[in-house]
Amino acid sequence: DQQVKQNSPSLSVQEGRISILNCDYTNSMFDYFLWYKKYPAEGPTFLISISSIKDKNEDGRFTVFLNKSAKHLSLHIVPSQPGDSAVYFCAASAGILHAGGTSYGKLTFGQGTILTVHP
Amino acid sequence: NAGVTQTPKFQVLKTGQSMTLQCAQDMNHNSMYWYRQDPGMGLRLIYYSASEGTTDKGEVPNGYNVSRLNKREFSLRLESAAPSQTSVYFCASSERAQGGDEQYFGPGTRLTVT
Numbered sequence: 293d294q295q296v297k298q299n300s301p302s303l304s305v306q307e308g309r310i311s312i313l314n315c316d317y318t319n320s321m322f323d324y325f326l327w328y329k330k331y332p333a334e335g336p337t338f339l340i341s342i343s344s345i346k347d348k349n350e351d352g353r354f355t356v357f358l359n360k361s362a363k364h365l366s367l368h369i370v371p372s373q374p375g376d377s378a379v380y381f382c383a384a385s386a387g388i389l390h391a392g393g394t395s396y397g398k399l400t401f402g403q404g405t406i407l408t409v410h411p
Numbered sequence: 412n413a414g415v416t417q418t419p420k421f422q423v424l425k426t427g428q429s430m431t432l433q434c435a436q437d438m439n440h441n442s443m444y445w446y447r448q449d450p451g452m453g454l455r456l457i458y459y460s461a462s463e464g465t466t467d468k469g470e471v472p473n474g475y476n477v478s479r480l481n482k483r484e485f486s487l488r489l490e491s492a493a494p495s496q497t498s499v500y501f502c503a504s505s506e507r508a509q510g511g512d513e514q515y516f517g518p519g520t521r522l523t524v525t
Binding site: 296298326333334335336337338341381383398399400401402403404 | 469
């Protein structure tokens with residue numbers, strides 16, 4: 293049961309244009325969403341996150357949009373650069389109540405989308 | 412400041428052999444995690460430790476054990492390796508297990524079980 297899905301295995305974009313990566317989720321308990329970027333032979337690196345109380349978060353060239361009613365989020369990269377070529381993972385977390393409080397350690401990842409930006 | 416380090420980088424095991432994957436972080440983070448990455452599956456959480464002295468199962472814990480040795484170190488043990496455990500293993504850490512908290516990943520260990 294894939295709770296977080298990235299239905300596009302790959303995306304090819306021209307340098308300078310917009311890249312839009314999509315992610316769908318099924319678990320309505322998720323309340324934080326994150327995007328990670330991964331280069332070959334390296335670990336993933338954090339890009340941007342959004343709380344479920346927001347519908348947009350922007351950081352430089354990267355903007356994440358959240359549509360809770362559709363259980364859909366997207367990452368926009370504008371303008372795209374060749375150095376953005378990587379695998380992009382979306383991830384989601386839900387709060388888990390422990391005796392010591394609420395933790396969000398369990399991230400559920402999508403399958404990843406390979407972005408290629410051509411010069 | 413090395414961030415998150417993992418050893419070894421590569422390992423080949425025969426079915427039934429055991430091994431321990433080591434992970435250390437120097438960022439004074441409270442929470443640490445072990446993931447595996449398989450083609451078409453994304454990253455799946457094996458175990459995590461929200462704070463020193465605690466460990467919890469993730470999505471795919473069967474066949475693995477973990478030890479949070481101290482605040483810096485979190486090891487993953489395969490007691491009897493199986494071909495299904497062929498994967499790339501990533502260790503990660505975060506300041507706390509808070510919503511939206513960035514997790515910092517190590518470079519990974521590529522494990523092949525024959």
